[in-house]
Amino acid sequence: MYPNPRGNPAMKRTLITLAMTLSVAAPAFADQALATSKNCMACHAVDKKLVGPSYKDVAAKYAGQAGAADKLAEKIMKGSSGVWGPVPMPANAQVNAADAKKLATWVLSLK
Numbered sequence: 001m002y003p004n005p006r007g008n009p010a011m012k013r014t015l016i017t018l019a020m021t022l023s024v025a026a027p028a029f030a031d032q033a034l035a036t037s038k039n040c041m042a043c044h045a046v047d048k049k050l051v052g053p054s055y056k057d058v059a060a061k062y063a064g065q066a067g068a069a070d071k072l073a074e075k076i077m078k079g080s081s082g083v084w085g086p087v088p089m090p091a092n093a094q095v096n097a098a099d100a101k102k103l104a105t106w107v108l109s110l111k
Contacts, residue, residue, distance in 0.1 A: 031106030038095050040076075040103065046110060053084045059110045072104035073097065 035041050043051035053061075062068040077100045081088035095103070 031102060034099060035103055035106070038092065038099065038103070040092075043089075051087060052089060055107045056110045059108050062108060069101060069104045069108055072107060073100035076100040076103055 032041075032046070035044070044053070044055055046055050048054050049057070058072070062072065065071075075083075075089065076092055077095055077097065079089050079091035083089075092100075
């Protein structure tokens with residue numbers, strides 16, 4: 001038999017906290033999972049520089065720029081060089097336009 005959360009205030013608070021945590025964290029993890037599946041995380045991390053800049057640094061650089069998501073989506077697919085130093089970002093043929101836009105939007109949402 002399962003405990004009844006209505007009769008247990010501590011359990012009710014725990015369930016509410018868990019639900020709130022999942023509702024906030026789930027979208028970020030979903031897009032980070034996409035970045036991992038497309039091998040983006042091999043060169044980038046959310047909050048520290050690896051081979052390429054951190055995603056938070058990218059978000060800060062492009063914050064408030066019109067068309068930033070489209071510009072980043074194109075760089076994700078086609079690659080770029082010279083923007084963050086001498087190491088070029090290779091083209092990512094495994095990333096389609098829809099996924100590139102989703103990744104770019106996620107990166108820009110990071111603070």
